[in-house]
Amino acid sequence: MLTNLLVGSQYPTYQVFVSFFVSCLITALLMPPFIRLMRKDGIGQQVRADGPQTHLVKQGTPTMGGVIILAGMILTTVLFARWTPDLILCVAATIATGLLGLLDDVESVSHGRSLGLTPSQKMLGLIVISVSFCLLAVNWVxxxxxxxxxxxFTLDLGVLGFNIGGVSVPWLYLIFVFLLLAGLSNAVNLTDGLDGLAGGTVMVVMLAMSMVAFSYDEINLSVFAAASAGACVGFLWHNCYPAAIFMGDTGSLALGAGFAALAVLTKTEVTSLVMGGLFICEALSVMLQVISFKTTGKRIFLMAPLHHHFEKKGWSETKVVIRFWIVSAMFAAVGFALYFQLR
Incomplete structure (x- = not known):
């Protein structure tokens, strides 16, 4: 089966492999001057006052590295992919969410606090992006x-939809896509709390999504996913402990949205949730912590998100990151195996 995956397509496999390495190289080379620019302008990360005390030394570390991650992804996609409607839509959703994250980062840095946009502002932006993406995916792609x-088993969420001026509006599917895109964007954002954690885990799932797209002969989406994974590797060169730069919401929200967009366009929405199981666990840990504290006054975890819980238990930051990479790879492998049951 793996042999068929690699050589059974009518498209050359080298495009996908080369896009991974080129994106990695572009991102790794562009990051140092960007770091110097951020330091020169005094643009640095604002650390949570209630976070682990060991993280206070990270105060002022350059942030918004997601700008370079996006640059590496897009430049590589331009070089190695054809701009088909599905690729245009995937890239547009990723960039739009990245811009939302950039606004959040700018707001955070300019006001000198760890929180940027308000939750309602973020949610409004994600609603606009996800609804626009879904309507274009259904009606254009x-x-x-x-x-x-x-x-x-297939569940039709368009059965209760309606048409407006010839535009199909499957409102149940709109809600589902919003939950998927907003959920994965915020889940990756929550995962981005330790040096190398988000970059490494996103790299794993994007490689899996690249293989999924390739197996469908969706070479352009495969190139984009591989470029995303490569950009994460290039970023990790500078983000490994101790990090010289953070990706910020610009990177984490964009990468989460790109993952969700790929899932919708390859029709692997369910298996994508398994592939990104680590992100789901991180998000659920926050939700459960809040619900438990508000209802019982007690905390389930020593600290949320989940990676901070293990830090509080005495694990070093590097140990948490590497072990979470391994868990992420296991989730991706299980999701990839389940994907073949859908074919």
Missing amino acids: GVPPTITFPGG
């Missing part, structure tokens, strides 16, 4: 408003 589960 031709993505069916359905969800397919492992085993072959």
Whole structure:
């Protein structure tokens, strides 16, 4: 099966492999001058006052490295992919969410606090992006408003939809895509709390998504996913402990949205949730912590998100990151295996 995956396509495999390495190189080379620019302008990360005390030394570390991650992804995609409607839509959703994250980062840095945009402002932006993406995916790209589960069961979320001026509005699918895109964007954002954690885990899932897209002969989406993974590797060169720069919300929100967009366009929405299982666990840890504290006054975890819980238990930052990479790879492998049951 793996042999068929690698050589069974009518498209040359080298485009995907080369895009990974080129994106990695572009990002790694552009990052140092960007770091110097951020330091010169005094643009640095604002650390949570209630976070682990060991993180206070990170105060002022250059941030918004997601700008260079996006640059590496887009430049590589321009070089190695054809701009088909599905690729244009995927890139547009990623850039739009990255711009939302950039606004959040700028707001945070300019006001000298760890929180940027308000939750309602972020949510409004994600609603606009996800609804626009979904409507274009259904009406322009031709993505069916359905969800397919492992085993072959398909749920049609367009059955209660309606048309406005010839535009199909599958409102149940709109809600689902919003939850997927907003959920994964915020989940990756929550995961971005330790040096190298978000970059490494996103790299893993994007490599898996590249293989998924390639197996469908969606070479252009495969190139984009591989370029995203490569950009994460180039970023990790500078983000490994102790980090010289952080990706900020610019990178984490954009990468989460790119992951969600790929899932919708390849019709692997369900298996993507398994592939990104680590992100789901991080998000759930925050939700459970808040619910437990508000209802019982007690905390389930020593600190949320989940990676901070293990820090509080005495794990070093590097140990948490590497072990979370391994867990992320396991989730990606299970999700990739389930994906073949959908074919």
